[in-house]
Amino acid sequence: MVNEALVLRFLARHGWGGAQKIPLTGDASDRRYVRLVQDGETALLAQSPADGLAAEFVSIAEILTSIGLSVPRIIAAEPAQGLILQEDFGDETFTALLNSDVDATPLYRLATDTLIHLHQQFSPLPRLPIFDAQRFLEQTMLFCDHGPGQTENSSKRSQFKDAWRDPLEQAMAVPQSMLLRDFHVGNLIHLPNRLAVKACGIIDFQDAGIGPITYDLASLLQDARWTVPYELAADCLTTYARAFPDMDQNTFDISYAVMAAQRHVRIIAVFHRLAEQGKPDYLVHMPRLWRLLVASFAHPALEDVAAWFEAHLPTAIQRRMYGGQ
Numbered sequence: 001m002v003n004e005a006l007v008l009r010f011l012a013r014h015g016w017g018g019a020q021k022i023p024l025t026g027d028a029s030d031r032r033y034v035r036l037v038q039d040g041e042t043a044l045l046a047q048s049p050a051d052g053l054a055a056e057f058v059s060i061a062e063i064l065t066s067i068g069l070s071v072p073r074i075i076a077a078e079p080a081q082g083l084i085l086q087e088d089f090g091d092e093t094f095t096a097l098l099n100s101d102v103d104a105t106p107l108y109r110l111a112t113d114t115l116i117h118l119h120q121q122f123s124p125l126p127r128l129p130i131f132d133a134q135r136f137l138e139q140t141m142l143f144c145d146h147g148p149g150q151t152e153n154s155s156k157r158s159q160f161k162d163a164w165r166d167p168l169e170q171a172m173a174v175p176q177s178m179l180l181r182d183f184h185v186g187n188l189i190h191l192p193n194r195l196a197v198k199a200c201g202i203i204d205f206q207d208a209g210i211g212p213i214t215y216d217l218a219s220l221l222q223d224a225r226w227t228v229p230y231e232l233a234a235d236c237l238t239t240y241a242r243a244f245p246d247m248d249q250n251t252f253d254i255s256y257a258v259m260a261a262q263r264h265v266r267i268i269a270v271f272h273r274l275a276e277q278g279k280p281d282y283l284v285h286m287p288r289l290w291r292l293l294v295a296s297f298a299h300p301a302l303e304d305v306a307a308w309f310e311a312h313l314p315t316a317i318q319r320r321m322y323g324g325q
Helices: 004-013 053-066 094-099 104-121 133-144 154-171 214-221 230-242 249-276 280-296 300-312 315-321
Strands: 020-024 032-038 041-047 074-078 083-086 176-179 188-190 200-202 209-212
Touching: 004 041, 004 074, 004 083, 053 074, 053 083, 094 104, 094 188, 104 176, 104 188, 104 200, 104 214, 104 230, 133 154, 133 249, 154 249, 154 300, 209 214, 214 230, 214 249, 230 249, 249 280, 249 300
Parallel strands: none
Antiparallel strands: 020 032, 032 041, 041 083, 074 083, 176 209, 188 200
């Protein structure tokens, strides 16, 4: 992690050397966040390993700002050191609001409108990573390396991989746009003093790339950490589809189902891996993830994937693992 003396010099150079520092709860990554308070103003210090993600955050923030979306303004940055001083959007994440019993419908409609705006305004840039069928397939194989699908059996692994190939190829048939990759209520902050989609503050987008428009929709509406009412998710999907009248609905439906299933499988593996690393708290989300994954198998495009799970991890075992949910 970043050297503290380096951090202090960075803050001093940019006028925040005397700020009060309030550490914030981090996420599943190695990044750390500190709220700075000075002269009645606040800012956020993000510290990450010098792995290039800080530079990606700055670059993608510029892109999203240029198309009229709200991301934290960069006050100062030294990406090579993993340091970013940025605007503080505050604590009103959509998750915090939902936990305080705020009506979910306006928040999810705002988030959906934000994705519509992004997908209508963004022009793909060649320098961003491409998330194609092969990359999604590689991510999916994490399920065979960690957690309930863990297996060294080459035949089972091969069958698992083969079951995913065609669905993932089909999922790529929808339009491609910026794929934020972690677009969910925990990474969205309500900014009530801003208008329209600018009221949706977006954070945690440094892993963005180019990929199918359905992925972030699945991330939002089939959230690993928050149960979205079925009727609300259906309403948001209808709103999104109406914004793109030239899009083939069947192609869209296939891609949405496959991207949802792929994401659930990957996150199940990631959460199990975090538990292996001493972070078991994420396992509390397993019943929801498993329920969402099994529901996605109802789509005919995932027939072979569903068959693999029934053969190697049948429903009875799933229920014993995850409390019958």
